[in-house]
Amino acid sequence: MxxxxxxxxxxxxxxxxxxxxxxxxxxxxxxxxxxxxxxxxxxxxxxxxxxxxxxxxxxxxxxxxxxxxxxxxxxxxxxxxxxxxxxxxxxxxxxxxxxxxxxxxxxxxxxxxxxxxxxxxxxxxxGTATRGVDIPFVSPDFETNVPGIYLAGEIGGMGLIRNAVKQGSEAVDAIAAANESEGADDMLDLMIVGAGPAGIAASLRAMELGLRFETVEQDSLGGTVAHFPRNKLIMTAPVKLPLYGELRFREIRKEALLGIWEDVIERTGLHIRCNERVAEVTSAGGGFTIRTAHGVYRARRVLLAIGRRGTPRKLGVPGEERSNVVYRLTDPAQYVGQRVLVVGGGDSAIEAAVALAEQPGTEVTLSYRRDAFSRTRRQNRSAIEAAVAADRVTLYLQSSVEEVSNGSVSLRHRGERLDLANDHVIVCAGGELSTGFLHSMGIRVERRFGTAGPGAVIDPADSAKAPDLKAA
Missing domain, CATH: 3.30.70.20 (Alpha-Beta Plaits)
Incomplete structure (x- = not known):
């Protein structure tokens, strides 16, 4: 050379x-x-x-x-x-x-x-010096400051499937040990809230140990993973799932992981009550009363494996309860030839609008309350600008939804009301974190501003100082 x-x-x-x-x-x-x-x-x-x-x-x-x-x-x-x-x-x-x-x-x-x-x-x-992150207090055995209520998985601040699976299993071990000294009664040994990786692992371990338990999930199997975009690559590390065996993958697509969870359910016979949201948890007679959208349960221990996504943020407008209003885009192909309104101005809303615009015959409208996109990536801003310029997406900035009706939706756009023909509304407005739900149970939450550790460890003596549980 x-x-x-x-x-x-x-x-x-x-x-x-x-x-x-x-x-x-x-x-x-x-x-x-x-x-x-x-x-x-x-x-x-x-x-x-x-x-x-x-x-x-x-x-x-x-x-x-x-x-x-x-x-x-x-x-x-x-x-x-x-x-x-x-x-x-x-x-x-x-x-x-x-x-x-x-x-x-x-x-x-x-x-x-x-x-x-x-x-x-x-x-x-x-967290950082300018943006705090809410992290609940837990002891080394995953118990909160409220005796009998435990936390596992992403809600404690640690992402990654491997962490969630290990924490779910270990939390149930601690719960089983605590239950050994208590006599049998008409209460469940354990109520598990959430069916993501932590909730699934906890449920399998509870089955393995012979505990009397129920598992409820406000949405569908998979928890936060079910809300990821199609084909999203998920990173983790090998981990053993109780009653099922080793999960050896280090990276996997969303759909493949959901398929594994379905295989787990089929092979183990695990029963999970999906689409059953917990409304409140209150103390009652040496245990807890758990009220859901479909019933009332009593349990000696409660394990919260609810993730950090929380509940989707609602619009708070008439007609939002209609079945054609959803809070995530799972498969753009199901909206072929439909008239769809996407609400939001973040990356998820823009990506949803662009993906829908690629479907044959789909008429896409994007509504955002501000006058310009903020906190969005450059490539997404370029993509939506191109889609609007090509008349594949109709964009209404400075607009908000006023009402959802049969076959139409009403927007308030710069002071004027617009009535648009519509088949579906997809709201991509983020979620409301579970902090309020935790507070309603008396669980203490610390806002971290750039501090270390996966969760504060509290002195067991502090448990006595926990506030009484109250209704949400």
Whole structure:
């Protein structure tokens, strides 16, 4: 391979001045192309990291929503081990020779970056100095400050399926040990709320231990995973599921994972009461009364495996209870040839509108209450602009839904009422976190502003200070 003498001269001039040694120079010259190639790749990678960071800042997506790393730049050696370890890709990058969180909202709290760092320069924390994250107090055995109520899974701040499965199983072990000293009565041993990975694992472990229990889920099997976009890649790590066996995958698509949960139900005979939302949990006669949309249960212990998605945010307008109003897009193909209104201005709403616009004969309208999109990624803003320009999506900014009727929907757009022909309404307005539900049971929640740990550990003596349970 021929070398450009000018390039070699420049590279030599950048090296430290050392006493001339012809033997050293003979070894040095062949290494120059390798070093220069490395520098070129490094600069290209750094430029890409700068672009991703600027895109996140421009979109206002700078606050991580989950457990995430903070980097001690004094310790960071710039080896990029953390960057390579991240399963999501392009969440961390190297800028000016130091690891940097370049796409914060895409961090899933995997923790592989912290483990990969050879210099102990990363710490995992909840929240930032400007954005707090609500984390409930739990003891080492997953019991909250309210004796008899336990938490497991994402609600405690830890994402990742492996964490949820382990916590669900271990929480039931602790509950079973606590139940051993109590005599049998007409109450269930355990009520499990939620059928995501933590709830499924807890239910299987309860079956394995012979506990009397029920599991309810406000939506469908799979919990938060069921609400992910179609074909979303989900990261985890191998883990053992009680009564089922080892889940060996490290990455899996949403549909395949939901298929595994269905296989678990079929092979184990586990019964889960789906579409049954818990309205309140109150203390009663040495246990708890759990009121749902379909009945009343009594149990000695309650395990909350409800995730952090919470309840979808409602519009609060007449007609919202109609069956054609939903709060997520699962399969765009089911809306072929339909008239669909999407409500929202975040990435999920824009992605839903664009996906629907690609379906044959589908008429798509997007309604957003603000005058411009905020906290959305550049590629999504470009995609919706292109869809609007091509007349595939009708966009109404500064608009809100006033009423949903049979075959139509009414919008208030810049002070004027618009009545649009409509078959379906998809609301992508986020969710209301479960903090209020936890407070209604007396569970203490701490708002973390950049502090570490998967959940505060409380002194057992503090349990006596827990407030009485009250109705939601």
């Amino acid at each position: 021929p070398f450009d003498p000018a390039v070699i001269a420049y590279a030599l001039s950048a090296l430290p001045k050392l006493p001339f040694d012809s033997a050293a120079l003979a070894y040095l010259l062949p290494a120059l192309p390798i070093w220069m190639s490395y520098r070129a790749r490094y600069r290209a990678t750094e430029r890409k990291s700068h672009m991703i960071l600027e895109d996140a800042r421009e979109a206002g997506l700078t606050e991580p929503s989950s457990l995430h790393p903070v980097i001690d730049t004094a310790k960071c050696v710039g080896c990029s081990a953390c960057v390579l370890a991240c399963p999501e890709g392009d969440v961390l990058g190297l800028l000016e020779g130091k690891a940097t969180l370049i796409d914060p909202t895409r961090c899933i709290g995997h923790g592989a970056c912290e483990q990969a760092c050879p210099a102990d320069a990363l710490s995992l924390v909840f």
